[in-house]
Amino acid sequence: MSDPEPCRIKQEDTEELIDVMVKEESEDEEKHHVKSENETQSKTEHSIVAVKALTCTQCGKSFRRNYDLKGHMRTHTGEKPFTCTQCGKSFTQLPYLHKHMRIHPGERPHKCDQCSKLFFIFSELKEHLRVHTKEKPSCSVCGKSFTRQSSLRRHQKIHTGVKEFVCLECGKSFVTAAHLRLHQMIHTGERQYVCSHCNKRFGHLSVLKVHEMTHTGEKPYTCSQCGKSFTQLSNLHQHMMIHTGEKKHKCDQCGKTFLRPYELQKHLRVHTKERPYSCPECGKSFTRLAYLNAHQHVHTGVREHVCFECEKTFITAKDLKRHQMTHMAERPHVCSHCNKAFRDLGCLKSHVKIHSGVKPHRCDQCGKTFLRATHLKDHLRVHTKEKP
Structure with missing residues (x-):
C-alpha cells in the first residue's frame, strides 16, 4: 500500500x-553575522x-x-x-x-x-x-x-x-x-509520523498533532469572551480581534467594514468579480485560495474524514461535521420568531430573512428582488433565455 x-x-x-x-x-x-570563536571569517x-x-x-x-x-x-x-x-x-x-x-x-x-x-x-x-x-x-x-x-x-x-x-x-x-x-518529503519518503486513526503519514510531529484534531474534535484554545474554541492558537488570536479590534477598513462600494486590510481586499472581489485562483484540472475559478483547495478534493477523490459512528467517509471535514449531526440530532440554532431549529448558523440566518421580509438580491434588468442569491440566479434566465 x-x-x-x-x-x-x-x-x-x-x-x-x-x-x-x-x-x-x-x-x-x-544572526548570520555572528562569528565563531573557532572559525574567523575574513572581511x-x-x-x-x-x-x-x-x-x-x-x-x-x-x-x-x-x-x-x-x-x-x-x-x-x-x-x-x-x-x-x-x-x-x-x-x-x-x-x-x-x-x-x-x-x-x-x-x-x-x-x-x-x-x-x-x-x-x-x-x-x-x-x-x-x-x-x-x-x-x-x-x-x-x-x-x-x-x-x-x-x-x-x-x-x-x-x-x-x-x-x-x-x-x-x-x-x-x-x-x-x-x-515539506514538499521534498514526497520524494524522500520522510514521513515517519503516522496518524493512529487513518494511517496518514506526516514528516513533522506538529503537523500530525494538528491533523489528529480533525478526528478527535479537540479544540484546546478557547476564547475568554464568547467561549468559542479553536484547534490553533493563531486562529484564536485572529478571532479575538472580533472582540477587541476596531473595524476601520471600509468598502467604498457597500459600506461594509473590516478589521484588516487584506479582509477588505478579499471582500472587494465580490464587487469586481475577480477570481484569481483557478483549478488546473477543470478551470473553475475561485475568489479565495482556501476555496480552491477545498474544491480540488473533488478531483483527487481522497475521502480522509471518517465518521466513527457508521464508518462513512467524506472529502472535507465540513462535510463530516454536517453528517455527524444526523447521528447527534443536534440542532442548536433556534429561530426566535417560530422556534424552528437548524443544524448550522448559516441555515438559521437564511431562514430568518423569511420573517424580516428583506429581499437583498435585486435583478438589474427589471428591478425584481429575491430572498436568496440562488433565486435571483434562476430568475436571470428569464432575461438571458438560458435553459437550466
Missing part, C-alpha cells in the same frame, strides 16, 4: 506550523558584493555575501562543520548550533530587565522584549503584524510572488525553504 499524500493544511494554520519548522532558518536570517567574505550577486551553481539562488553563499552550499553538500562539544551533534550553520545548545545546561548571559528571564544569545533577548513592548512589525501591503522580523520578511514573499527555493527532483519552486522541505 502506497503512502497517502501529505496533508493539505488550511492557510491560516499553515503559518503556525511553518513557524515551528523554520525557526532555525529565521534565526539564521537574523572579504563578509563584505557586500556590490558589482554582481553570488549565485549557487546547484539551484541558481543568489546571495549578496560570500558567507551566505558558503552557508547555503552546505544544504547541497551535507557538510556540517559546527559541532556541539556536549553531545557531538553537528550543524550546517552556527546559529543552529547556538539554538541546539539551549538543551544543555549552561551560562545564559543575556538578562531581560523587565522579568529577569535569561537567554543564551542576545538576539533571543531582543525578540523576547517585544512581549513587554508589544512591538509587532507589520506588512506594508496588507497590514498583518508579526512578533519576529524574519516572519514578516518571509510573509512579504507572498505578495512579491518570488519563489526562489527550487526542488532539484522535479523543478517545482516555493516561496520559503520550509515549504520546499
Whole structure:
C-alpha cells in the first residue's frame, strides 16, 4: 500500500506550523553575522558584493555575501562543520548550533530587565522584549503584524510572488525553504509520523498533532469572551480581534467594514468579480485560495474524514461535521420568531430573512428582488433565455 499524500493544511494554520519548522532558518536570517570563536571569517567574505550577486551553481539562488553563499552550499553538500562539544551533534550553520545548545545546561548571559528571564544569545533577548513592548512589525501591503522580523520578511514573499527555493527532483519552486522541505518529503519518503486513526503519514510531529484534531474534535484554545474554541492558537488570536479590534477598513462600494486590510481586499472581489485562483484540472475559478483547495478534493477523490459512528467517509471535514449531526440530532440554532431549529448558523440566518421580509438580491434588468442569491440566479434566465 502506497503512502497517502501529505496533508493539505488550511492557510491560516499553515503559518503556525511553518513557524515551528523554520525557526532555525529565521534565526539564521537574523544572526548570520555572528562569528565563531573557532572559525574567523575574513572581511572579504563578509563584505557586500556590490558589482554582481553570488549565485549557487546547484539551484541558481543568489546571495549578496560570500558567507551566505558558503552557508547555503552546505544544504547541497551535507557538510556540517559546527559541532556541539556536549553531545557531538553537528550543524550546517552556527546559529543552529547556538539554538541546539539551549538543551544543555549552561551560562545564559543575556538578562531581560523587565522579568529577569535569561537567554543564551542576545538576539533571543531582543525578540523576547517585544512581549513587554508589544512591538509587532507589520506588512506594508496588507497590514498583518508579526512578533519576529524574519516572519514578516518571509510573509512579504507572498505578495512579491518570488519563489526562489527550487526542488532539484522535479523543478517545482516555493516561496520559503520550509515549504520546499515539506514538499521534498514526497520524494524522500520522510514521513515517519503516522496518524493512529487513518494511517496518514506526516514528516513533522506538529503537523500530525494538528491533523489528529480533525478526528478527535479537540479544540484546546478557547476564547475568554464568547467561549468559542479553536484547534490553533493563531486562529484564536485572529478571532479575538472580533472582540477587541476596531473595524476601520471600509468598502467604498457597500459600506461594509473590516478589521484588516487584506479582509477588505478579499471582500472587494465580490464587487469586481475577480477570481484569481483557478483549478488546473477543470478551470473553475475561485475568489479565495482556501476555496480552491477545498474544491480540488473533488478531483483527487481522497475521502480522509471518517465518521466513527457508521464508518462513512467524506472529502472535507465540513462535510463530516454536517453528517455527524444526523447521528447527534443536534440542532442548536433556534429561530426566535417560530422556534424552528437548524443544524448550522448559516441555515438559521437564511431562514430568518423569511420573517424580516428583506429581499437583498435585486435583478438589474427589471428591478425584481429575491430572498436568496440562488433565486435571483434562476430568475436571470428569464432575461438571458438560458435553459437550466
